Amino acid sequence: MSKILDLDVIGIDSSYSTNMKPAENIILRMDKKQHPFSHYYPYLVVSDNVKTLDGKTDLFLIDPFQRKDAIKRKIKRGVGIEVSIAFSKKLDASLVGKWLKEVKSIYEFCKSNNCQFVLSSGATSVNELVSARSFESLLKLIGISPINYWNEISEWLYTKNKARWVHAKS
Amino acid sequence: MLNHREKRRYLAIMYDDNTILLPFQLHEKIAERFKELFGAINCELAMLKLYDSKFGNILFVGCKLKYLDYLLVSLSMTQPSFTVVSLSGTIKRLRKNVSSLDIRNIKSIAK
Numbered sequence: 144m145s146k147i148l149d150l151d152v153i154g155i156d157s158s159y160s161t162n163m164k165p166a167e168n169i170i171l172r173m174d175k176k177q178h179p180f181s182h183y184y185p186y187l188v189v190s191d192n193v194k195t196l197d198g199k200t201d202l203f204l205i206d207p208f209q210r211k212d213a214i215k216r217k218i219k220r221g222v223g224i225e226v227s228i229a230f231s232k233k234l235d236a237s238l239v240g241k242w243l244k245e246v247k248s249i250y251e252f253c254k255s256n257n258c259q260f261v262l263s264s265g266a267t268s269v270n271e272l273v274s275a276r277s278f279e280s281l282l283k284l285i286g287i288s289p290i291n292y293w294n295e296i297s298e299w300l301y302t303k304n305k306a307r308w309v310h311a312k313s
Numbered sequence: 314m315l316n317h318r319e320k321r322r323y324l325a326i327m328y329d330d331n332t333i334l335l336p337f338q339l340h341e342k343i344a345e346r347f348k349e350l351f352g353a354i355n356c357e358l359a360m361l362k363l364y365d366s367k368f369g370n371i372l373f374v375g376c377k378l379k380y381l382d383y384l385l386v387s388l389s390m391t392q393p394s395f396t397v398v399s400l401s402g403t404i405k406r407l408r409k410n411v412s413s414l415d416i417r418n419i420k421s422i423a424k
Contacts, residue, residue, distance in 0.1 A: 147398050147399075147414055148396070148398075228389055228390065231390050232390055232391065232392045235349070236349035236350055239349075239350060264389075266394075268329075268394075269396070270327060270328060270329045270394050270395075270396055271394040271396070272396045273396070274385075274396065274397040274398070276385060277385040277386070277388060277389045277397055278389075280381070280382040280383075280385035280386050280389075281385075281389060284382065284386055
């Protein structure tokens with residue numbers, strides 16, 4: 144599926160991983176570090192709650208409309224801040240405009256705090272997946288250079304999974 | 314006067330097998346979202362057109378190249394969800410691309 148969407152890597156929720164074979168183009172998203180599949184897959188520890196945000200968290204899923212004061216205080220350098228497109232599907236046009244504005248401000252926040260901005264589909268099924276070309280159109284609309292975005296996210300993923308991936312392969 | 318024809322792009326869009334909506338209704342949903350987000354004028358200028366894909370749960374939609382980004386954004390922000398599986402400059406090429414994809418396999422993953 145990742146080939147069809149033109150994506151090198153797809154992140155999947157750890158609860159869906161039981162019937163899948165380990166593959167290089169899959170990154171597990173999990174809420175706890177000690178997951179049995181973490182030995183076979185590269186993984187990211189994901190959180191969507193500011194209270195559970197700690198040093199082990201790789202990726203923080205943010206609602207663009209939520210207050211960012213607490214996040215600003217707790218977020219650490221190198222953490223990914225994820226915005227899901229799925230949320231915007233249910234919004235009416237004026238709120239979509241506001242959502243895009245907030246996403247842009249999150250991107251700028253990431254830039255100034257050395258965090259990684261991550262735009263994700265938030266898909267819970269294959270039909271909800273978003274292709275690379277669609278991501279690029281959305282990024283352009285927000286005012287982010289797609290080339291810079293892909294380069295930065297690749298580098299970030301590489302540094303995040305470097306040690307774990309070597310371990311997983313051995 | 315030059316006989317100038319604007320370039321178009323054709324997209325293969327996968328939708329949920331279980332949807333009760335017909336392809337033309339799905340196309341209307343896409344156009345409606347496009348209008349909401351980018352306005353009626355841009356929607357008309359984009360010249361969105363639905364084509365018969367001859368593949369189950371896949372729509373072929375064409376638009377002017379200039380408005381392709383708007384269409385892709387509209388597609389990723391529409392409910393029900395759509396996934397762009399292929400993009401081409403001609404319908405013929407698009408059909409070829411889609412038939413080379415393992416649609417059965419995608420459908421089995423989707424279920």
